[in-house]
Amino acid sequence: MDLTSFPMSKQTQTLQKQTQTSENFYDVYKQNVEKYFENAVDSVPQNLQSFASIQLEWYNAWKTTVISVISLQKEFAAKTGINTDIPEAAKTAIVDANKQIIKAKSVQNQIVQATASAIQKNIQTWNNSAGAFTDLNKNILQSWISTFTQPKN
Structure with missing residues (x-):
């Protein structure tokens, strides 16, 4: 059955x-x-x-x-x-060195923040472009398909 x-x-x-x-x-x-x-x-x-x-x-x-x-x-x-x-000159050298270390750390933090911001913007650009790349690839794919397939009668 x-x-x-x-x-x-x-x-x-x-x-x-x-x-x-x-x-x-x-x-x-x-x-x-x-x-x-x-x-x-x-x-x-x-x-x-x-x-x-x-x-x-x-x-x-x-x-x-x-x-x-x-x-x-x-x-x-x-x-x-x-x-x-401690001699005054040594104290001054230690305090000045510490100030420079703190400044360097501050600059390092600014570089990290700027780098992170640039990376984020690059990723956003990539993300915004992904749709355009997909559309372009679809058009290319469609062109290839229409070129290599025989029309059905």
């Missing part, structure tokens, strides 16, 4: 159509790519917060360590009678 001769119910036809649609490689691929990027975009704020928190913890730990070492060395010098007086 051939079951293909029996008419299908509307529900069966709809289910069959959904199955056929969902089995299209490109539709399935596109759906999964969209889900991936939705998830990736949703995690950006959390990741940025985590990285910022780690960086702040690192600076705090570093500062605490350096301050502790200074304190320990100062106590050692006091208990052993080591003279810790």
Whole structure:
């Protein structure tokens, strides 16, 4: 008995159509790519917060360590009678060097911000151009298809 001769119910036809649609490689691929990027975009704020928190913890730990070492060395010098007086020229050199280090760090931060901004603008340009490239590629593809396919009579 051939079951293909029996008419299908509307529900069966709809289910069959959904199955056929969902089995299209490109539709399935596109759906999964969209889900991936939705998830990736949703995690950006959390990741940025985590990285910022780690960086702040690192600076705090570093500062605490350096301050502790200074304190320990100062106590050692006091208990052993080591003279810790510093000449004015050395003090000036240390303070001036620290000012230059802070300025360099500020310039470094400005470079990082400018670079990040330029990268973001380049990515935006790429994203804005993607549609135009897709249209161009579609036109090229259509031209090739029409050139290499025989018209059906």
